[in-house]
Amino acid sequence: MKKSVLLPFSEARESILATIKSKNYNAYHTVELIDAVNGYLAETILSPMNIPSFNNSAMDGYVVRKQDIDCAMTVLPIAGRLLAGEQKQINWPEKTCLRIMTGAAVPQDAYAVIMQEDVDITAHGIKFNTQTIKQGQNIRFIGESVKLGTEIFTKGEQLTIAKLATLATLGINQVNIFQPLRVAIFSTGDELTPIGQPLKTVNSIYDSNRFTLKLMLKALGCEVIDLGIVNDDLNLITNTLKQAANLADIVISSGGVSIGDADYIKQALEKIGQIHFWQIAMKPGKPFAFGHIDQSLFCGLPGNPVSSIVTFYQLVRPLILGLYGQTQQFKPLTFQVKTSNYLKKTIGRMDFQRGYLHNNEHGELVVSTTSQQGSHITTSFNQANCFILLEAERGNVQKGELVNVELFDKILS
Structure with a gap:
């Protein structure tokens, strides 16, 4: 034969x-965002807006202008307060600062936001150490996270909870998934x-x-x-x-x-x-x-x-x-590590041995086999977290030799 x-x-x-x-x-079909978890995108998604869509404060603190902090130690009275979501215009006289809360819109002429832990409150106002203030500090600028029209996710990406949260911040409530x-x-x-x-x-x-x-x-x-x-x-x-x-x-x-x-x-x-x-x-x-x-x-x-x-x-x-x-x-991610034990291998076929990637007593990343490797022994997967990839032309592997490993993804881990 x-x-x-x-x-x-x-x-x-x-x-x-x-x-x-x-x-x-x-x-493909169109689903609500809440029903799209683990679905695969049938389209590339571009951002419909800038994130943030306006300059806003990253901290609770005080907002100042450049020209108002012209000496090493400056004391400025508080002229008003800015809250997140407020739409009102506020009068901001020269030689004053504004109290600002996280997420509140920052005025166009703002130089920086100084977090409240970095100032001293006095009877005459807020005392700033101007030597530590840098332009733009603690300000989240328009489009800093995501710019209008940029590619957010490509066709074929699987929608994890984290990715769906990103889409939610963009106001997207429906997606096309396969x-x-x-x-x-x-x-x-x-x-x-x-x-x-x-x-x-x-x-x-x-x-x-x-x-x-x-x-x-x-x-x-x-x-x-x-x-x-x-x-x-x-x-x-x-x-x-x-x-x-x-x-x-x-x-x-x-x-x-x-x-x-x-x-x-x-x-x-x-x-x-x-x-x-x-x-x-x-x-x-x-x-x-x-x-x-x-x-x-x-x-x-x-x-x-x-x-x-x-x-x-x-x-x-x-x-x-x-x-x-x-x-x-x-093309799954593979990398090389040393094996911590002898691996039996016959030349002629690509071998996918089940392995356990871990740190040895010296803190080095090594891989070892998990129990017997017979094709009927499913317990070899119980402690495994990777495949040890042994090339067809390779024979037995001695302890300490370098081998390629491929970590399991979610369907085996």
């Missing part, structure tokens, strides 16, 4: 990302039992993959269509794939993509769709399939739980974020 050639991981990812450009997902991608999922395998039910036989296992996929998809803002467990039957799997493609933008299966006698995903996909690639030089996650059925994209994940998580994170997650317009997620 001819041995299949494994596609390098980098080429697999590039193939998936190239598909995004042709897909051109653009379905509609959630519809993702149909199902698991294959006669051995699988839904979680919460008694195991069917002594040889059965729980279908944890589908549960985990739901969690990760929801964290990415997707609408999940759960088609359950499908037995190892070519016709059943083929019909389920057809049904899923009619319902969803993306179809994700778990299991059945290897080369065993009961692995029917590849056969079914060849009948009703197209395979772009199948089997990748990565560990864990070698049996990963990517293709399409009609207008739906298809991702066939391995059945082993760790392999399923790793391939979803490294290959499916960028696909989903890319469809939402998040192009910056294609």
